[in-house]
Amino acid sequence: xxxxxxxxxxxxxxxxxxxxxxxxxxxxxxxxxxxxxxxxxxxxxxxxxxxxxxxxxxxxxxxxxxxxxxxxxxxxxxxxxxxxxxxxxxxxxxxxxxxxxxxxxxxxxxxxxxxxxxxxxxxxxxxxxxxxxxxxxxxxxxxxxxxxxxxxxxxxxxxxxxxxxxxxxxxxxxxxxxxxxxxxxxxxxxxxxxxxxxxxxxxxxxxxxxxxxxxxxxxxxxxxxxxxxxxxxxxxxxxxxxxxxxxxxxxxxxxxxxxxxxxxxxxxxxxxxxxxxxxxxxxxxxxxxxxxxxxxxxxxxxxxxxxxxxxxxxxxxxxxxxxxxxxxxxxxxxxxxxxxxxxxxxxxxxxxxxxxxxxxxxxxxxxxxxxxxxxxxxxxxxxxxxxxxxxxxxxxxxxxxxxxxxxxxxxxxxxxxxxxxxxxxxxxxxxxxxxxxxxxxxxxxxxxxxxxxxxxxxxxxxxxxxxxxxxxxxxxxxxxxxxxxxxxxxxxxxxxxxxxxxxxxxxxxxxxxxxxxxxxxxxxxxxxxxxxxxxxxxxxxxxxxxxxxxxxxxxxxxxxxxxxxxxxxxxxxxxxxxxxxxxxxxxxxxxxxxxxxxxxxxxxxxxxxxxxxxxxxxxxxxxxxxxxxxxxxxxxxxxxxxxxxxxxxxxxxxxxxxxxxxxxxxxxxxxxxxxxxxxxxxxxxxxxxxxxxxxxxxxxxxxxxxxxxxxxxxxxxxxxxxxxxxxxxxxxxxxxxxxxxxxxxxxxxxxxxxxxxxxxxxxxxxxxxxxxxxxxxxxxxxxxx
Ligand code: GPK
Numbered sequence: 001x002x003x004x005x006x007x008x009x010x011x012x013x014x015x016x017x018x019x020x021x022x023x024x025x026x027x028x029x030x031x032x033x034x035x036x037x038x039x040x041x042x043x044x045x046x047x048x049x050x051x052x053x054x055x056x057x058x059x060x061x062x063x064x065x066x067x068x069x070x071x072x073x074x075x076x077x078x079x080x081x082x083x084x085x086x087x088x089x090x091x092x093x094x095x096x097x098x099x100x101x102x103x104x105x106x107x108x109x110x111x112x113x114x115x116x117x118x119x120x121x122x123x124x125x126x127x128x129x130x131x132x133x134x135x136x137x138x139x140x141x142x143x144x145x146x147x148x149x150x151x152x153x154x155x156x157x158x159x160x161x162x163x164x165x166x167x168x169x170x171x172x173x174x175x176x177x178x179x180x181x182x183x184x185x186x187x188x189x190x191x192x193x194x195x196x197x198x199x200x201x202x203x204x205x206x207x208x209x210x211x212x213x214x215x216x217x218x219x220x221x222x223x224x225x226x227x228x229x230x231x232x233x234x235x236x237x238x239x240x241x242x243x244x245x246x247x248x249x250x251x252x253x254x255x256x257x258x259x260x261x262x263x264x265x266x267x268x269x270x271x272x273x274x275x276x277x278x279x280x281x282x283x284x285x286x287x288x289x290x291x292x293x294x295x296x297x298x299x300x301x302x303x304x305x306x307x308x309x310x311x312x313x314x315x316x317x318x319x320x321x322x323x324x325x326x327x328x329x330x331x332x333x334x335x336x337x338x339x340x341x342x343x344x345x346x347x348x349x350x351x352x353x354x355x356x357x358x359x360x361x362x363x364x365x366x367x368x369x370x371x372x373x374x375x376x377x378x379x380x381x382x383x384x385x386x387x388x389x390x391x392x393x394x395x396x397x398x399x400x401x402x403x404x405x406x407x408x409x410x411x412x413x414x415x416x417x418x419x420x421x422x423x424x425x426x427x428x429x430x431x432x433x434x435x436x437x438x439x440x441x442x443x444x445x446x447x448x449x450x451x452x453x454x455x456x457x458x459x460x461x462x463x464x465x466x467x468x469x470x471x472x473x474x475x476x477x478x479x480x481x482x483x484x485x486x487x488x489x490x491x492x493x494x495x496x497x498x499x500x501x502x503x504x505x506x507x508x509x510x511x512x513x514x515x516x517x518x519x520x521x522x523x524x525x526x527x528x529x530x531x532x533x534x535x536x537x538x539x540x541x542x543x544x545x546x547x548x549x550x551x552x553x554x555x556x557x558x559x560x561x562x563x564x565x566x567x568x569x570x571x572x573x574x575x576x577x578x579x580x581x582x583x584x585x586x587x588x589x590x591x592x593x594x595x596x597x598x599x600x601x602x603x604x605x606x607x608x609x610x611x612x613x614x615x616x617x618x619x620x621x622x623x624x625x626x627x628x629x630x631x632x633x634x635x636x637x638x639x640x641x642x643x644x645x646x647x648x649x650x651x652x653x654x655x656x657x658x659x660x661x662x663x664x665x666x667x668x669x670x671x672x673x674x675x676x677x678x679x680x681x682x683x684x685x686x687x688x689x690x691x692x693x694x695x696x697x698x699x700x701x702x703x704x705x706x707x708x709x710x711x712x713x714x715x716x717x718x719x720x721x722x723x724x725x726x727x728x729x730x731x732x733x734x735x736x737x738x739x740x741x742x743x744x745x746x747x748x749x750x751x752x753x754x755x756x757x758x759x760x761x762x763x764x765x766x767x768x769x770x771x772x773x774x775x776x777x778x779x780x781x782x783x784x785x
Contacts, residue, residue, distance in 0.1 A: 245567060407435065516559070520561070
């Protein structure tokens, strides 16, 4: 039996246990019929399941022993599992962390999403450039899903709307769909940690309504009958690879409606099992929209209630708004969803009518409250005027929800003061709230970093801290204990060796595990400023070159590590990857400098790579232009694993700083309120670059890192410098020097690392979920017996 067969055998055995817990959970919930929480997300970035399931079910030692008895070792085949990579980045991974917390905290919750045939593309680096390959992740089957051929719904597109008058003389409409497809459920059990509660992510897959059109076939239209079949299957075939950026493709809108339509049918079927009046729907159902992607669910519920259940418009709308709530994940204008009216009209004619009606009634209320303010009506309208008109999905989501939340304090403040300022004035401030993101300590410490997890468990006398992360603070008492510092730093070193082995295997490069590991891994984006980081690396390299051998000895050696994917159509982001790889080529082949500086780009960043990368870092960089990164969540994972942050005063960095204390985080750069002013200023005078930056740019232009002509479009972005690289470059370098000074003091560094990690209690996704449950969903845990 080979490793893959051993993995499969183990996986199918664990799957049986999951299904047992999952069945008893579903049965128990059916009998109690509590309020359910539904988390609707177009992305769930789950990663691997085997190790996580073994740990959450508390059966890992049993399996290890059983496997040893038959001559296998779990460590040898656990990597055979392919990641479930049905997400782009932070937003998708947040959904997966939330599922772990919902299960662990005993909530009767469901995730709903799409079972993409192709997950996020696989990235390979060819000649320094990113190239994309399809992620056909289901080739060898998937032990972690349960195909539910018994759970299917029809989904309509296009067709026409008919008007009639009901018995009370009210105008009513029916939508007769044109194209029909079928949604088939695939269930993904999510076990809680230390509980029987095992919840479900239900992912929909599209199938043709008729397996095969025999009428067409018999007329000799063989091609056409297959065409229809393919078109139906196409809907759930591929995850759109854009992060923080809108690309308005029809197929994407089809995905959005397909998934909310099937989901609502499923939710309503469950609600109808008990004979309750519709008015009780919001007491039984809370639906959270993960960004605006599932916003059509608001319109679809209104349609079902009015057109099919014959409720009055107002009764229906009251139910809808009490049921839904919406999480915003970005204020970047290019990421806010807009769909053209003609497009929606064509695909979903009745929904477009309903959107216009929602907008009409809403604007009438605005007009009542703020009479004669035409400009306010224009700004607040769901419809952006123009040719064509557009539907602003964020407006629709906010108007159709009872709560809107941002994902970190600063971001929520920006939500209130920028994109939704008019809405705060209209609704009052209470509707717009904050729930700071969190991460699950089960996957991101216990599973990814067993050495550190064991050390903490030993010190705290048990694993209770994994269900109550605030208990970590008790570790602070040992921050200056020499023996504990030694044990702590030994775990860090082991993790660095583990990563070094991975780098050796995949890239053939041996990195110095005594060096400071300096990591930036996240989606490539101009606002995240990987460009500033690589320019800083060039500066460091050229400074090292200018030093004597004796002077170099005093410099703290760095291993700089980048990892991350660029959207396939994002040209500038892809050039940044090429620049990183070109610079790596020069630095790593310079034997004089390699002892002091190495540069690694790890291809194909994924959840599984993050699990190796994050525990190995000494410093990680979270250096977005202030006001652009809504929260960030890897920042939390790094500090939880004893790494420190070099970062801007942005997103959740700010709250991490409040918890760990100023001496345990390296902040630099322009503050949010100044960013707009500086941009404005920069527009009116030709920008002179910070001198050290200027030198680096010249060096690139002198072809020191390959033919510079290819980098012209990238360097040109520094002329307007929208993301303030030049403004922040000096403070960035200075703050890096402070990192080096601190790193030289080994005991001082250990103290910082311990204190910071021990201060991370707030950033458990358990805390986030408890806030949602209490302040937004009004949902209570149910202990499965
Ligand atoms: C935000 F708008 C988006 C998006 O399209 N994709 C995505 O991953 C991220 N996000 C934010 O960029 C992060 O700051 C945040 O931590 C994460 O969502 C989860 O809230």
